Amino acid sequence: MTELLWGKEPARTRGPKPAITLTAIAEVGIAIADAEGLDAVSMQRVAGELPVTKMALYRYVPGKTELVAVMSDLAMGGPPDRPDLPWREALRTWAVDLYDGFTRHPWLLQSTIGRRLLGPNELAWMERGVAALTGTGLSGGEQLDSILVITSHVRNIAQQSTTFPGHTTGLTEEDMQLSLAEILSTEADRFPHLTTAMRTSAGSENQGLEFGLQRILDGLELLISGRTD
Structure with missing residues (x-):
């Protein structure tokens, strides 16, 4: 979980270049949650919006709990830059x-x-x-x-x-x-x-x-x- 949250995606073994990224997966989850709520987010639903199968999605993120954690941090973003204030x-x-x-x-x-x-x-x-x-x-x-x-x-x-x-x-x-x-x-x-x-x-x-x-x-x-x- 820590590695995923801090942008350290699992190392890939030899093979073709990954078709998607963890950020792309999280962005799809965010779009679904924004439109339909958090309950609508599932690995099956997210995979359906991407060029991968549900089983292939598990190579990038272990499950919904981890996906929601990454989605949450990405959706929050960093705090806006503000001038020095009292x-x-x-x-x-x-x-x-x-x-x-x-x-x-x-x-x-x-x-x-x-x-x-x-x-x-x-x-x-x-x-x-x-x-x-x-x-x-x-x-x-x-x-x-x-x-x-x-x-x-x-x-x-x-x-x-x-x-x-x-x-x-x-x-x-x-x-x-x-x-x-x-x-x-x-x-x-x-x-x-x-x-x-x-x-x-x-x-x-x-x-x-x-x-x-x-x-x-x-x-x-x-x-x-x-x-x-």
Whole structure:
């Protein structure tokens, strides 16, 4: 698995030049997952999109678990280049970039959970996040925990605001808002506080992303200022 994730494809024995590459295989898997969801990805389905048989595909990647790992790291890509920024704005920008990545490939929310080996792109994201906190006075553990908390918030908002391919309800965000408003217009007595809050709110889940980020960053700023003082 490590060799595959880090671009070290298995050595080939003598014979004809390989018809495909691991990257090409992963790109086909990504296209399928983007269009139909992660459950639609299978070795048989990927082989069908390539000039190889299913059995030949196993010469490049042992199975679906390994394929999804390579797909995930490739789909994430490296973090965008950003100019040097103060730590707070650097972390905010990092979080928004991460959110954009999850919404471009919603299946990443499923494939990047749990204990697993990490590839170079995912580690590059972690490196960029930790780098923003270098020199703030936070310990290494606190820097890593800060990234974990921010990532968890980003993932949660992305999961709430994303329609997963293959699991669509057919509802847009606007449809959901209108439906809720209609229900509350007739059930205001039953849900008085929720009704009042909805009447004075506007916008989308992205407001939740920004609101949560600012509160997390407020807490970090308080912690950091205490250290520097």
